[in-house]
Amino acid sequence: MTAVAGADTGAETSPPVAVETAPETGAAPDSELLRETALRIRRHIVDMCAGPEGGHLGGSLSSTDILTVLYFSVLRCDPAAPHDPDRDVFLLSKGHGAIGLYATLAERGYFPVSELETYARPGGRLMGHPVRAVPGVEMPTGSLGHGLALGLGFALSARLAGRTNRAFVLMGDGELQEGSCWEAAIAASAQGADNLVAVVDRNGLQLTGETEGIAPLEPMAERWRSFNWAVREVDGHDHEALREALASAPWDPGRPSLVVARTVKGQGLPMVAGKVHSHYATLSERMHARAVRALRAGER
DSSP states (O other): OOOOOOSOOOOOOOOOOOOOOBGGGTBOOOHHHHHHHHHHHHHHHHHHHTSTTOBOHHHHHHTHHHHHHIIIIIOOOOTTOTTOTTSOEEEESSGGGHHHHHHHHHHHTSSOGGGGGGTTOTTOSOOSSOOTTSTTOOSOOOSTTOHHHHHHHHHHHHHHTTOOOOEEEEEETGGGGSHHHHHHHHHHHHTTOTTEEEEEEEOSEETTEEHHHHSOOOSHHHHHHHTTOEEEEEETTOHHHHHHHHHHOOSSTTSOEEEEEEOOTTTTOTTTTTOGGGSSBOOOHHHHHHHHHHHHHHHO
């Protein structure tokens, strides 16, 4: 799958889909609009991976549905006021999945979709890992194992200020091999941070192979419960299941919440889905076209 990028991908640029959301009132967008938005985000990811620097293809595709549901159905956020003190905070702890976040933020209206074409280009602000220069990015991430502690900080800050904000953190499963994740899990439980919601993108793969063959993480749900977290397991590509779980947190007052989202690395592209080599790819012109055809087939 990894190949030298072609000089001209011929990628199309499309305006963002208008999705009406009102997380404050619990209103949910139409499921078809969520599906269409997720497809558009996947197309942006594929297009960015066809650029000269390539990108983290597999993990960005596995988290697409999670990001779509969060930004278009759950988070209290306003692209016109990204620093609103009453906003919900989102942190992409698995910062290598930045292109998925960029595509989502662009579709949500934080910056023009056309800016995605500048990804990894000199002078652009869309870098390989998220930085605060990008509207909607709360903190720079990418050094794995730090995101949950940062999310806890936001959650405790909101509580001390008497606000009802929630802090959402998306982690990779391989990232859970970092001890700092579990230190943050202990602290969150001890502080009763029930406005902290973590999601694990459980695609089962990391850079060098299967997580269970490198440093086993199962039984994952039971491990988090032993740290006194409220835990739910869902299909990470089922928009309704994701929305029900994420929108209703906290499920148990006084305890932080964790969603184990079972996903497929490279979801949406049959040629790489569930394969280790989807982790990072620089798509040639031929492979880019093949990927776009696969996504178009998924639209039907």
